[in-house]
Amino acid sequence: MIIWKTLQFCLCLCPVTAALPAALATYCEDTMVDVTKWPMFSLMGPQELASIRKACVFGSSANEAIYITNDDEVFVFGLNCSNCLGTGDSLSTIVPKKLDFLSGRKVVSLTYGSGPHILLATEDGELFAWGHNGYSQLGNGTTNQGVAPVLVSANLLNKKVTEVACGSHHSMALTDTGEVYAWGYNNCGQVGSGSTANQPTPRRVSSCLQNKVAVSIVCGQTSSLAVVDNGEVYGWGYNGNGQLGLGNNGNQLTPCRLVGLQGLCVQQIVSGYAHSMALTDEGLLYAWGANTYGQLGTGNKSNQLSPVQILTEKERIVEIASCHSTHTSAAKTQSGQVYMWGQCRGQSIVLPHLTHFACTDDVFACFATPSVMWRLLSVEHDDFLTVAQSLKKEFDNPETADLKFCVDGKYIYVHKAVLKIRCEHFRSMFQSHWNEDMKEVIEIDQFSYPVYRSFLEFLYTDSVELPPEDAIGLLDLATSYCENRLKRLCQHIIKRGIIVENAFSLLSAAVRYDAEDLEEFCFKFCVNHLTEVTQTAAFWQIDGNLLKDFICRASRCGAFKN
Incomplete structure (x- = not known):
C-alpha cells in the first residue's frame, strides 16, 4: 500500500474553493480570509491575530466578537449586551477574555440571535448556550439570562449536535442522525410545534419531517428552513413576506414543503431578515420573500411568495450567503467572482453587482448593515511565505x-x-x-x-x-x-x-x-x-x-x- 505523507492544513468550514478560471472546478482545503476587515479586530496585534483560527462578529451594531485560537481556546470581547459574551458578568471589554469553561473543546458550529444569544456546538456533539433568554431561547427551561456558557441537555441526552442556527429569539439544532430540534420564541410558529406557545426546552420538529433526514438548517428572524437528504426544502414560522416560499403569506405552525422547488435538488439554503435563497446541485440560485431593499436580486423591490431563479445568465454558482440580521445577499461563482445585492451600506442594490472581493465574507465585512459575519469564519494567515x-x-x-x-x-x-x-x-x-x-x-x-x-x-x-x-x-x-x-x-x-x-x-x-x-x-x-x-x-x-x-x-x- 503506497501512502502519501501529506502536509496537514487547517480544514476550512467554507464550502467554496479558491478562485480559478471559469473552465475549472477546484477543491482545496485552504481558503485565505482576512479577519481584520472587521473593525472589531483592528486593535489586536500581529501575534494575537496569528493565533486566531475561527471567528464570529455579531451584535446589533457588529460590536461583539468571539474567536477560537489554534489551541482551541475561546475568547470574547465587545459590548456584552445581555451577557452575550458569557464572561459571567455584564461588563464590556475591549480586551479579549478567555472563556475557561470552553477551553479545549473543538468548536464545529456557532451562531447568534438578535438578543443577542449564542449557541455553540462542539466536536463531541455537546451544545452550549448563553446570553439573552427572555423567550427561553437558551433551552434551559427558564427565562433568566445566561451569564456564562451552560450545557443544553434537555431532550438532547445521547444526541450529537452537529449544527446550530438562531433566529431573532428562537434556536435550532441538527443532530448527526438528521433530527431537527427547536425552542424559544414561537409567536409565529417558528419552533414548528403546531402552536404559538413559546418552547422552553429543545423539542424535536416532527410533522412531515418525522421520517426525513435533515442535512442543513437556517433561520430568518422569525422563520425556519431545513433541507433534507434528497434535496427537498421545508419551511415553517412567519411568512408575512413570503419568506417560506409557499406561494402565500400565511404563517406555518409546522414544516411545509416548498413545492416551488419541486424537481430540484437543493444543497445549500440561507435566510436573511425576511428573505431566503436556495442553491441547487446544478449551481442554480433561487430567491423568495421580502424585497424592500432588492435583496432578492430580481431587478425590482416586489416581494416574491414563491422561489424565482436569479443570476440566470451567469456561470455556475457555488456558494450563497445571507444572515437573519441583515437584508444583504451575496453569491460566489465557480470561477471565484463574488456578487452582492440588497441593502449595501444603505443603498438598495436590486440586481446582483459584481465586486472585486475574493469571498462572500468580505461583502458582509464591508457592506452589510450591521457588518456581522454570516457564518463562523475560518482563518488562514498570509503575512509570510509558509x-x-x-x-x-x-x-x-x-x-x-x-x-x-x-x-x-x-x-x-x-x-x-x-x-x-x-x-x-x-x-x-x-x-x-x-x-x-x-x-x-x-x-x-x-x-x-x-x-x-x-x-x-x-x-x-x-x-x-x-x-x-x-x-x-x-x-x-x-x-x-x-x-x-x-x-x-x-x-x-x-x-x-x-x-x-x-x-x-x-x-x-x-x-x-x-x-x-x-x-x-x-x-x-x-x-x-x-x-x-x-x-x-x-x-x-x-x-x-x-x-x-x-x-x-x-x-x-x-x-x-x-
Missing part, C-alpha cells in the same frame, strides 16, 4: 528544478528531493532504480499531460485544479497508485462539476475506479434528474451491464413509479 507557499512557488520552475518529466511532448520541472519527501512511490523509485549517471528526464506515456501535471502539482500544493472530465483521469492515477487522499480530492471536483450531460459518464467512472462515495453521489444525481439524464448521449453509450444495473437500482429506489 513552507507550503514556498513549495507552490517553485513548482514547474526550470531555474531551480533538477528533474523534468516529459508528457505528450511537454516538460514539467520538479525537484527530486520534494518528490522523495512527499511521495513513497518516488522515494522507492529513486532509491532502487536511480543513480546520478541516469538521464534527468522521465518519459510518461500512460497518463495525459494535464493529469500528470496536476498530480505533480498536488505534491507541491496539496490542492487539485482540473475540470471534472480530466479529474476522472486523475482518479484513475490515484486508484492505480492506491492514493486514497488524492482520490477524495478528485471526487470533490467531480461532485462540484456534475451536470446532466456528464452525470452518467461520471457514474461509470466512479464504478470503474471503485469510488463508492462518488458512485452513490452520481447515482443520486442521475435519479434526481432521471428524465434529462436518459436523454443524453452518455446514457446510451454506456456498457450494457452498467446500464442494466443502474435501471435495476433506480427501480428499487422507486424512480419509475407514477
Whole structure:
C-alpha cells in the first residue's frame, strides 16, 4: 500500500474553493480570509491575530466578537449586551477574555440571535448556550439570562449536535442522525410545534419531517428552513413576506414543503431578515420573500411568495450567503467572482453587482448593515511565505528544478528531493532504480499531460485544479497508485462539476475506479434528474451491464413509479 505523507492544513468550514478560471472546478482545503476587515479586530496585534483560527462578529451594531485560537481556546470581547459574551458578568471589554469553561473543546458550529444569544456546538456533539433568554431561547427551561456558557441537555441526552442556527429569539439544532430540534420564541410558529406557545426546552420538529433526514438548517428572524437528504426544502414560522416560499403569506405552525422547488435538488439554503435563497446541485440560485431593499436580486423591490431563479445568465454558482440580521445577499461563482445585492451600506442594490472581493465574507465585512459575519469564519494567515507557499512557488520552475518529466511532448520541472519527501512511490523509485549517471528526464506515456501535471502539482500544493472530465483521469492515477487522499480530492471536483450531460459518464467512472462515495453521489444525481439524464448521449453509450444495473437500482429506489 503506497501512502502519501501529506502536509496537514487547517480544514476550512467554507464550502467554496479558491478562485480559478471559469473552465475549472477546484477543491482545496485552504481558503485565505482576512479577519481584520472587521473593525472589531483592528486593535489586536500581529501575534494575537496569528493565533486566531475561527471567528464570529455579531451584535446589533457588529460590536461583539468571539474567536477560537489554534489551541482551541475561546475568547470574547465587545459590548456584552445581555451577557452575550458569557464572561459571567455584564461588563464590556475591549480586551479579549478567555472563556475557561470552553477551553479545549473543538468548536464545529456557532451562531447568534438578535438578543443577542449564542449557541455553540462542539466536536463531541455537546451544545452550549448563553446570553439573552427572555423567550427561553437558551433551552434551559427558564427565562433568566445566561451569564456564562451552560450545557443544553434537555431532550438532547445521547444526541450529537452537529449544527446550530438562531433566529431573532428562537434556536435550532441538527443532530448527526438528521433530527431537527427547536425552542424559544414561537409567536409565529417558528419552533414548528403546531402552536404559538413559546418552547422552553429543545423539542424535536416532527410533522412531515418525522421520517426525513435533515442535512442543513437556517433561520430568518422569525422563520425556519431545513433541507433534507434528497434535496427537498421545508419551511415553517412567519411568512408575512413570503419568506417560506409557499406561494402565500400565511404563517406555518409546522414544516411545509416548498413545492416551488419541486424537481430540484437543493444543497445549500440561507435566510436573511425576511428573505431566503436556495442553491441547487446544478449551481442554480433561487430567491423568495421580502424585497424592500432588492435583496432578492430580481431587478425590482416586489416581494416574491414563491422561489424565482436569479443570476440566470451567469456561470455556475457555488456558494450563497445571507444572515437573519441583515437584508444583504451575496453569491460566489465557480470561477471565484463574488456578487452582492440588497441593502449595501444603505443603498438598495436590486440586481446582483459584481465586486472585486475574493469571498462572500468580505461583502458582509464591508457592506452589510450591521457588518456581522454570516457564518463562523475560518482563518488562514498570509503575512509570510509558509513552507507550503514556498513549495507552490517553485513548482514547474526550470531555474531551480533538477528533474523534468516529459508528457505528450511537454516538460514539467520538479525537484527530486520534494518528490522523495512527499511521495513513497518516488522515494522507492529513486532509491532502487536511480543513480546520478541516469538521464534527468522521465518519459510518461500512460497518463495525459494535464493529469500528470496536476498530480505533480498536488505534491507541491496539496490542492487539485482540473475540470471534472480530466479529474476522472486523475482518479484513475490515484486508484492505480492506491492514493486514497488524492482520490477524495478528485471526487470533490467531480461532485462540484456534475451536470446532466456528464452525470452518467461520471457514474461509470466512479464504478470503474471503485469510488463508492462518488458512485452513490452520481447515482443520486442521475435519479434526481432521471428524465434529462436518459436523454443524453452518455446514457446510451454506456456498457450494457452498467446500464442494466443502474435501471435495476433506480427501480428499487422507486424512480419509475407514477
